[in-house]
Amino acid sequence: MKWLDKSLARLGGDQGAGQDSPAGRDRAIREHERNLASWERILGPGHRDTFTARDTLAAAYREAGRLADAIALQERNLRYRIMVQGADHLALLEARADLAAAYEAANTIEQAIPLLEENAAQIKAVRGTAHKDTLRAYASLWILCRRAGRPARAATSADQVLADLEAAVGPDHAAAIAVRVIAGSAYLAAGRNEEAFTTGERCVSDSLRIAGPESRLTFLARSLLAEACRRTGRLAEAIALGEENLSNCARVHGDLDRMTLLGRNNLGAAYRDAGRLAEAIPLFERNLADAPRVLASNSPLLARIQAKTPPLYGAGDTGVETGPDDEADLFGQA
Secondary structure, three states: OOHHHHHHHHHHHHOOOOOOHHHHHHHHHHHHHHHHHHHHOOOOOOOOOHHHHHHHHHHHHHHHHHHHHHHHHHHHHHHHHHHHOOOOHHHHHHHHHHHHHHHHHHHHHHHHHHHHHHHHHHHHHHHHHHHHHHHHHHHHHHHHHHHOOOOOHHHHHHHHHHHHHHHHHHOHHHHHHHHHHHHHHHHHHHOOHHHHHHHHHHHHHHHHHHOOOOOOOHHHHHHHHHHHHHHHHOHHHHHHHHHHHHHEEEEEEEEOOOOHHHHHHHHHHHHHOOOHHHHHHHHHHHHHHHHHHOOOOOOHHHHHHOOOOOOOOOOOOOOOOOHHHHHHHHOOOO
């Protein structure tokens, strides 16, 4: 779905192109402002062409850094769309996603969460729990919850979706295993480490049986279990899992894949916690060199990789162990 692809792209980093200069942006904004005023006067505030004009001006405001102006326009657009088109119209999906992106850019992520909750619920009502668009919408919601420091909210939502999904397609469906992996990630972020460990064990067993040893789902399941082992003091298990996962990731996906970066990060953390800094430091240093070439500037994984510097090398890190794009990608073929 167009709105969902845009939403997930924004969560992975700003991909938009801008005008050539500040003066060019200012000229474009003035033109868009005149266009919007004309459409509102001639066609009225609730006409579809007026909606488009507001969206265009809001995008120009965002690109110029005028986030408050962009948010005010997008809030107005959403209100009028609901009044004119109804609360269940599909056009609201993109309108909510655009407003949520503006809230995130303005560092008011809490305001974005209810919008993505509404989007996910609307898609679920139309397409069902097991549809890939439903699951991708919920994945983007859970990512945002964790970025807002609300992992418990993400875990509760994931548990609810998992129950519905298992009822619809069974516990052994690949989509159910993927949601279980994401729920385990939320448990870790919420400090529910033993629950994450139990979930990780099941996910690894199920993903190996259903998806095979070289699938991204299995790599993420092993990453979940290895991180849960590290956080529960099972360092020998964490290191053994991490070494196997990193070797397989690099062989299957290459040294610059996000999964390989994640594998290095987690194995390095396990080595560090076990007092094996001589083995941890080369992994951290390689990630510091490679990660900016692969990850978006606002990636949570990039931030954690860049925190692995002397003297502590990220000791005490409790960040979420999966990158923002990997989770949504799990549902591309669901």
